[in-house]
Amino acid sequence: MHLWWDNDEDLLATPFGEAHKGCPSKDNRVIGNSFYRVQRAIRLAEDVGTLVCDNAFVACDKPVELVGRSQEDAEAAVWMDAPGLKEVVILRPGMDAAWQPRDVLAEFPKLMTGSGTQSAFLPKDALRGREYIFIDEWGPYDFSDYCVFPAVLRGGAVRYFNVLGPAGRFHITKTTGPVTVEPTAGALPCKVRVAATGEGVQPFKIELTIADKEHKTAVKDLAVEGTLLSAQWNVSFYSWTADKDPRESEENWSAIVQQQPVETMTVQSLDFTWAGGAPSEKVPRDHFATVATTRLSLPAGKWRVRTVSDDGVRVFIDAKQALANWTWHAPTVDEALVDLPAGAHDIRVEHFEIDGYAQLQFGIEP
Ligand SMILES: [Ca+2]
Ligand SMILES: [Ca+2]
Numbered sequence: 001m002h003l004w005w006d007n008d009e010d011l012l013a014t015p016f017g018e019a020h021k022g023c024p025s026k027d028n029r030v031i032g033n034s035f036y037r038v039q040r041a042i043r044l045a046e047d048v049g050t051l052v053c054d055n056a057f058v059a060c061d062k063p064v065e066l067v068g069r070s071q072e073d074a075e076a077a078v079w080m081d082a083p084g085l086k087e088v089v090i091l092r093p094g095m096d097a098a099w100q101p102r103d104v105l106a107e108f109p110k111l112m113t114g115s116g117t118q119s120a121f122l123p124k125d126a127l128r129g130r131e132y133i134f135i136d137e138w139g140p141y142d143f144s145d146y147c148v149f150p151a152v153l154r155g156g157a158v159r160y161f162n163v164l165g166p167a168g169r170f171h172i173t174k175t176t177g178p179v180t181v182e183p184t185a186g187a188l189p190c191k192v193r194v195a196a197t198g199e200g201v202q203p204f205k206i207e208l209t210i211a212d213k214e215h216k217t218a219v220k221d222l223a224v225e226g227t228l229l230s231a232q233w234n235v236s237f238y239s240w241t242a243d244k245d246p247r248e249s250e251e252n253w254s255a256i257v258q259q260q261p262v263e264t265m266t267v268q269s270l271d272f273t274w275a276g277g278a279p280s281e282k283v284p285r286d287h288f289a290t291v292a293t294t295r296l297s298l299p300a301g302k303w304r305v306r307t308v309s310d311d312g313v314r315v316f317i318d319a320k321q322a323l324a325n326w327t328w329h330a331p332t333v334d335e336a337l338v339d340l341p342a343g344a345h346d347i348r349v350e351h352f353e354i355d356g357y358a359q360l361q362f363g364i365e366p
Contacts, residue, residue, distance in 0.1 A: 001035075003028055004045035004067075024048070035060050044070035127189065134164065143189075146210045146220040153226035154306065155363035156269030158195045161224050163188055167213040173221075177204025179228060196230035200297055201364060203227045227365035230268050231294040231347075236261035237279050238289040246289065246312060246352045247326060253350075256289050270349060270362035277358075290351040290360060300342035301366060306335045308361040309351060315362070316348040331359045 005025040011017045025047040034056040035041035041060040044050055045067035057063040066074050122128065127143070134141040134149045141149065146165035153159040163170045163186075171185035178197045183190070188210070196202045205225040212219040238256050240246070246253040263282040270292050278285040305322050307313045310331045314324035323336035351360045 001030060001033070001041065002043045002045070003030075003047040003050065004043070005047060006045075026050070030055060034058070035063070040065050043067070044074075046070060048073040131191075132189070134162070146188075146222065148208070148222045148224050151222075151224055153194060153224060153228070154365060155227075155229055155361060156271040157228060157230035158193065158269070159226070159228060161192050161194065163190045163192060163208065163210070163222075165189070165210060165220075168210050168219065169213070170208050170210045172206060172208045174207040175204070176206075178202050179204045179206075181206055194224075194228065196228040199230050199232070201227055201229055201366070203366060227363070229363055229365075231296055233267045233270055233292050233294045235265050235267060235270075235290060235292040237263040237283045238291075239284050240287050240289055240352070242287070247328070253289075253352075256352075257291055257350075262288075270360060272358075272360045274353075274358040274360075276356070285358070286353060286355040288353050288358075290349070290353075292349040292351075292360075292362070294347050295344050296347055296364070297344045298340055298342070298364075300340065303338050303340055304335060304365050305338055306333065306363045306365070307349070308333050308359055310357050310359040311354045312350075312352045313360065314350050316346075316350075318346050319348075328354050331357065 003025050005023065008017075008023075011023060017023055027049040028047065028051075030042055030050065030052045032054045035058065037059045039060070040062045041057050042052060042055070042063065043065045044052075046069045048069055050070075052064060055063075136147075136149065141147070141164065143164060143166055146163075146168070149162045149164055151161070153161060165188045168188050169186065170188060170190065172181055175181055179202060180195050180197055182193045182195075194204070194206065203225075204227070205223060207221065207223045209218045210220045210222065211217060236257075238259055239262050240252075240256045244252045244256055246256060263280045265280070272279065272290075274285075276285065279288065279290070305315055305317075307315060307323060307325075308331055309325060309329070311328045312326045313334065314326055315322045315336070317338060317340065322338050323334055325332060325334045347364075349360070349362050
């Protein structure tokens with residue numbers, strides 16, 4: 001059991017950090033546990049005010065380890081080997097040595113039993129695994145109704161949707177737009193692939209019907225729509241060091257992207273979820289930069305540009321900035337509306353990754 005706090009300046013600077021006044025780890029209670037064959041059973045690091053009592057330690061090298069302020073804090077506390085209790089006890093200052101842990105345990109609410117009628121466990125034959133967890137606007141989807149998930153697809157050259165329901169089969173009744181759909185029929189649940197057949201922005205609509213397993217009659221008509229984007233993207237990756245932070249100046253950014261790229265690739269869609277990894281073996285997983293360019297022919301009109309980024313992103317259309325979120329952030333959706341004349345447009349997406357998770361996706365739709 002490890003309770004700790006380290007002085008994480010980035011966390012302290014967030015609204016959460018400010019609201020929790022330094023986010024201390026304090027005043028915890030470690031009571032009534034059994035530790036069996038663990039090297040270090042309880043470790044408190046920069047954690048203060050914690051009460052440790054009535055725990056059993058069997059074959060543990062170090063029942064309680066104290067680090068930093070936790071050490072000073074425990075010295076101010078009262079330690080006792082309580083014969084009536086099972087092991088080491090740290091009492092808080094001011095507490096009576098005759099105090100019994102049961103007094104504290106009595107403060108905890110009793111577990112509710114007998115309320116509710118639904119088992120918390122999935123039935124034996126239930127679908128299991130992350131691929132069957134779908135969260136919609138109502139919460140976790142429970143497979144009691146028929147639906148498509150997601151019902152709107154955006155962005156890349158290839159996208160997927162799921163046909164879901166308690167049981168039954170589906171088949172595609174109509175496809176509008178330059179896309180291929182596979183499979184076009186199948187048993188539920190089913191994952192369906194939608195791929196653009198040409199270059200550019202491809203609006204589409206797919207209609208399908210679901211037949212109930214027993215009655216073989218149509219029980220629901222559903223539709224999936226959206227816009228795929230297939231283009232030839234030239235992508236270059238650069239590596240950078242902390243003294244060239246792109247947030248600090250345009251000169252820093254120019255210096256980064258004027259270097260020789262450490263990696264280049266061409267892709268059909270900007271659809272990168274690197275997570276904690278790197279774009280390739282030649283690119284570091286942190287402190288890298290991405291520049292992706294393409295030329296897209298579009299009809300005249302208002303277009304919605306959409307990015308998902310971690311960290312900084314900006315988009316230029318015909319050398320004019322259309323969207324920017326040039327900051328350190330967790331995966332974030334940014335959108336901008338742009339008015340474009342008909343014709344071919346040069347699109348340039350710039351991105352930098354500082355540390356941790358990394359992601360970059362781009363879409364444009366009417
Ligand atoms: Ca990273
Ligand atoms: Ca990051």
